[in-house]
Amino acid sequence: MLVLSRKPGESIVVGGEITVTVLEVRGDMVRVGIDAPRSIAVHRKEVHDELMAANRDAAASPATPLDRLPRPQVERRHGG
Amino acid sequence: MLLESERLGQLEVDEESIITVPEGLLGFEDRTRFALIPADELGAYTWFHAIDDPSLAFLAVVPGFFFDDYAPDLPAGDVTALDLTDPADAQVLCLVTIAGDAITANLMGPIVVNVRSRLGRQVVLPDQGYGAREPLGGG
Numbered sequence: 001m002l003v004l005s006r007k008p009g010e011s012i013v014v015g016g017e018i019t020v021t022v023l024e025v026r027g028d029m030v031r032v033g034i035d036a037p038r039s040i041a042v043h044r045k046e047v048h049d050e051l052m053a054a055n056r057d058a059a060a061s062p063a064t065p066l067d068r069l070p071r072p073q074v075e076r077r078h079g080g
Numbered sequence: 081m082l083l084e085s086e087r088l089g090q091l092e093v094d095e096e097s098i099i100t101v102p103e104g105l106l107g108f109e110d111r112t113r114f115a116l117i118p119a120d121e122l123g124a125y126t127w128f129h130a131i132d133d134p135s136l137a138f139l140a141v142v143p144g145f146f147f148d149d150y151a152p153d154l155p156a157g158d159v160t161a162l163d164l165t166d167p168a169d170a171q172v173l174c175l176v177t178i179a180g181d182a183i184t185a186n187l188m189g190p191i192v193v194n195v196r197s198r199l200g201r202q203v204v205l206p207d208q209g210y211g212a213r214e215p216l217g218g219g
Contacts, residue, residue: 038157041103047206051189052107054177054212055202058138058186059108061178063087069176070183070216072124072145 083115084134088127093117098131099193099200102161106189106202111136114200116173116193126173128191140173141185146216147174150187158203162194169196177213184213 004012011021017037024031034042083093093115101112111130119125124145130136143150152172154164164170171193174185187210193200 038160041157041204043204043206047188047204048106050212051186051202051204054186054189055105055107055138055175057179058175058177059136061139061176064139064178066120066125069125069178070146072120072122072141073148073217 081131083117083129083131085129085137086135087137088117088129091117093129096198099198101191101200101202103201105191106204108136125176128173128175139176139178140191141176141216143172143174143185143187143190146185147187147214150210152187152190152203152205152210153208154192154203155205158192158201162192162199162201163197164192164194166196169194171195176216182213183216185216186212187214188212 006012006022008022008024011019013019018040019035021033021035022030023033036042081093081095083091085091097116099114099116101114104110104112108130111133113131115127115129115131117127117129119127119139122145124142126140126142128138128140154170162170173191173193174187175189175191177184177186188206189202189204189212191200192203
């Protein structure tokens with residue numbers, strides 16, 4: 001892992017088009033600003049990991065007959 | 081085209097039902113083409129099946145059938161990436177997880193499809209109060 005020291009207001013450029021700026025350091029909390037192209041997804045790692053685990057579990061779900069799954073609420077359906 | 085599926089066997093899928101997901105799904109980034117295969121008569125359940133992997137299939141729900149109040153707000157970057165010029169072109173699907181008796185749907189990371197361009201994307205909505213494993217209630 002590359003380790004760099006930065007002060008508030010200083011930045012790091014990744015791959016030429018992503019800029020990570022340290023905005024504020026207060027106690028054990030660091031506020032970071034990220035400028036990246038819209039095509040690049042930027043998320044907190046715990047969110048990324050949670051969704052990755054959810055996808056894996058979804059893909060590994062056992063085959064289940066439809067009549068054992070919850071029935072849709074037809075009459076209350078709205079756009080989805 | 082003929083789709084090979086470990087869950088569903090061999091089946092013919094309409095080319096027009098094939099969705100391109102350029103970035104793949106989180107954890108499955110190398111699978112970028114999926115077929116939408118209706119799983120029930122109502123259209124509440126749908127298979128989201130990888131074209132290039134017979135073993136990769138997700139059961140998904142159209143959330144409006146199960147979650148009355150679900151109204152995700154799509155971030156501008158996702159709208160751009162999906163080339164969504166008309167909100168009416170967006171179809172939202174939530175992947176279902178079955179683990180024992182627990183049947184849940186992922187409302188935090190729905191799949192959004194532009195039905196006009198057949199582009200899809202898993203959008204990430206961490207701050208809208210929706211969980212990745214919301215119990216799938218029934219009527």
